[in-house]
Amino acid sequence: MRILFVEDDRVLGQAVRDHILAEGHSVDWIKRIDEARLALDTVAYELILLDLGLPDGRGLDLLSELRKAGNSVPVIIATAQDQIEMRIEGLNSGADDYLVKPFDLFELSARLAAVARRSAAIPLPSIQIGAIAIDLGRKTVLRGDNSLQLTAREWAVLEKLVRHQGAIVAKSDIEDSLYEFGAEIESNAVEVYVSRLRKKLGAEFVRTVRGIGYQIGEPA
Amino acid sequence: MRILFVEDDRVLGQAVRDHILAEGHSVDWIKRIDEARLALDTVAYELILLDLGLPDGRGLDLLSELRKAGNSVPVIIATAQDQIEMRIEGLNSGADDYLVKPFDLFELSARLAAVARRSAAIPLPSIQIGAIAIDLGRKTVLRGDNSLQLTAREWAVLEKLVRHQGAIVAKSDIEDSLYEFGAEIESNAVEVYVSRLRKKLGAEFVRTVRGIGYQIGEPA
DNA sequence: GTTTGTTGTTCAGCTTGCTGTCAGGTTGGT
DNA sequence: ACCAACCTGACAGCAAGCTGAACAACAAAC
Numbered sequence: 001m002r003i004l005f006v007e008d009d010r011v012l013g014q015a016v017r018d019h020i021l022a023e024g025h026s027v028d029w030i031k032r033i034d035e036a037r038l039a040l041d042t043v044a045y046e047l048i049l050l051d052l053g054l055p056d057g058r059g060l061d062l063l064s065e066l067r068k069a070g071n072s073v074p075v076i077i078a079t080a081q082d083q084i085e086m087r088i089e090g091l092n093s094g095a096d097d098y099l100v101k102p103f104d105l106f107e108l109s110a111r112l113a114a115v116a117r118r119s120a121a122i123p124l125p126s127i128q129i130g131a132i133a134i135d136l137g138r139k140t141v142l143r144g145d146n147s148l149q150l151t152a153r154e155w156a157v158l159e160k161l162v163r164h165q166g167a168i169v170a171k172s173d174i175e176d177s178l179y180e181f182g183a184e185i186e187s188n189a190v191e192v193y194v195s196r197l198r199k200k201l202g203a204e205f206v207r208t209v210r211g212i213g214y215q216i217g218e219p220a
Numbered sequence: 221m222r223i224l225f226v227e228d229d230r231v232l233g234q235a236v237r238d239h240i241l242a243e244g245h246s247v248d249w250i251k252r253i254d255e256a257r258l259a260l261d262t263v264a265y266e267l268i269l270l271d272l273g274l275p276d277g278r279g280l281d282l283l284s285e286l287r288k289a290g291n292s293v294p295v296i297i298a299t300a301q302d303q304i305e306m307r308i309e310g311l312n313s314g315a316d317d318y319l320v321k322p323f324d325l326f327e328l329s330a331r332l333a334a335v336a337r338r339s340a341a342i343p344l345p346s347i348q349i350g351a352i353a354i355d356l357g358r359k360t361v362l363r364g365d366n367s368l369q370l371t372a373r374e375w376a377v378l379e380k381l382v383r384h385q386g387a388i389v390a391k392s393d394i395e396d397s398l399y400e401f402g403a404e405i406e407s408n409a410v411e412v413y414v415s416r417l418r419k420k421l422g423a424e425f426v427r428t429v430r431g432i433g434y435q436i437g438e439p440a
Numbered sequence: 441g442t443t444t445g446t447t448g449t450t451c452a453g454c455t456t457g458c459t460g461t462c463a464g465g466t467t468g469g470t
Numbered sequence: 471a472c473c474a475a476c477c478t479g480a481c482a483g484c485a486a487g488c489t490g491a492a493c494a495a496c497a498a499a500c
Contacts, residue, residue, distance in 0.1 A: 097317070151447055167358030187450060188487080195489055210458060210486065211372025212359060371458060407461055408476080415478055430468065430475065 001025045001112070004045040006036045006059065007078070012101075016049075019105045023112070033062055040066070047112065048075045052090060060093055067094035076111060078103070127162055129217040132201050134162050141201070148200050153178060157193045161206065161216045170213040221245045221332070222264075226256045226279065227271040227298070232321075236269075239325045245332070253282055260286070264385075267332065268295045272310065280313055287314035292346065296331060298323070347382055349437045352421050354382055361421070368420050373398060377413045381426065381436045390433040 003020060007013040008031050017029045028043065030036045039045075048066075052059040063075055076097040077090040090098060097111055126135045133142040136159060141148040150158065160177045161169055174190050194206055194214060207215045223240060227233040228251050237249045248265075250256045259265075268286075272279045283295055296317040297310040310318060317331055346355045353362040359375060361368040370378065380397045381389055394410050414426055414434060427435045 153448065164358070167355075167360060189449065191487060192449075192489080194487090199489090208487070209359075209369070209372075210456090212375065215360075373459070409460060411476060412460075412478075415476095419478090428467095428476070 001046045002043065003027050003112075004036065004039055004043070004048045005029045006033070006049065006062075007031065007051040008053075009051075016105070016108065019108065020049075020112070023109055025112070033059065036062060037065075040071075045073055048073055049078065050075055050095075051078045053080065060090060063090065063093045063095060127165060127217070129165075130202070130205065132205060134158065136162060143201065150197075150200065153193055154197055154200070157190065158197055158201075161214060165217040166215070168209050168213050168215045173213070221266045223247050223332075224256065224259055224265040224268045225249045226253070226269065226282075227251065228273075229271075236325070236328065239328065240269075240332070253279065256282060257285075260291075261386075265293055268293055269298065270295055270315075271298045273300065280310060283310065283313045283315060347385065347437075349385075350422070350425065352425060354378065356382060363421065370417075370420065373413055374416055374420070377410070378417055378421075381434060385437040386435070388429050388433050388435045393433070 003025050005013070005017060005020065005027050007016065007029065010031075013029055013031070017027050020027045028039055028045075030039055040048075050059050050063065059077070063077070066073070066075070074096045075094065076099060077095045078099045078101055079090070080101050099108060099111065126133070128134075131144050134140075139155060141150060141158070156178055157174055160174050171190050178189065178193075194208075198206055205216060209215055223245050225233070225237060225240065225247050227236065227249065230251075233249055233251070237247050240247045248259055250259055260268075270279050270283065279297070283297070286293070286295070294316045295314065296319060297315045298319045298321055299310070300321050319328060319331065346353065346357075348354075351364050355361075356379060361370060361378070376398055377394055380394050391410050398409065398413075414428075418426055425436060429435055
């Protein structure tokens, strides 16, 4: 698991970093909020461990920004014993979990494992189905070795399907992600985009489930 | 949210129950493990709040059983201040979260909200009956390892039965969920779909209750 | 302003396979 | 044994979905 660890205390930070490394995860230890922002723009982390008592800005702001931007990466926050309100505020801001300092390192391990277990069900940013490789983060699609050029709408449909990989997605759900709320549309637009996707990705890539919707990446 | 609350202390239990009720959730407050087991067999809870210091059996065993049975309902465990190992063991047994007693009621609220948010994003109404695994959210059915492909009507019938798992569902009720209100139908359509389901899921999957209706997932 | 190219939307005719119905057989209760 | 309830294979019809093509909307280049 690739983890972003934001903590200004050098002693505690060192200990936690070593422990997480020993667990077999990869850690980027960042000491300031603005650097964390930079790292988040660059790397797709699978988990963020965030100290709320940072010197150069409230860690909660970073969390809020993330969530507002639609980033759903799991976040565990760390607070001091007496900062109950901050903890509650953190959970309300979209944190997945918290630790009370000083915390036991094995408790940290258990928490990491719990989050990992939870997010194992969440689709990865990069997915391979047959000869097609899709990178949700970079918005690229490869068919074998050559990259495919998708239009905005085609990508929107594909992304919706990939995000629910294996599930049968109702046509109306796809429609909702194409058009902003309320923009009812009376046409077979979804069918047309599916048709175009099939032309580019291969006919067998998308399966039609009559009367319900579409499905991709199901185990044969 | 429908919550199962397992706690033997009457004073604490009363306070927590009232608080959760005030938040607009529905609570079943159970004081013993075996009663909790019974409740879990009967009702599909959306969250379980589990005290680990119960008199008649270790709460952790109940949690382990649940997870072993493939039940992924979110579980929050409550432990006393000094029971760190139990907390860790709980998380490793599949708990989603924990509270340290004595806990702030508003912290509990925040936790409930966090779990609700999480499970809203990842709807996992998945049910296992014999060799058949049904995922209501994804509209997929597995028989052992291979996925089954159901048609829209077949799925509608199955979903109706699963939603009332264990109960006997009247034929007319199934008919109602197949056809929009008023669309009177003069045929044995439901029987036909049950027959088709049995062919795909296995004959013993749906039990006929003569003169009344159908039933699935009943104890052998 | 015009041209050129790209993307989004609608439509119509075609294809596909689900659906409802029926008939004849089977089962279970009394 | 009787009757009603239920099961299931077969099949025609039709609604759902597919796709080529035309057109509209928009942007970029000249």
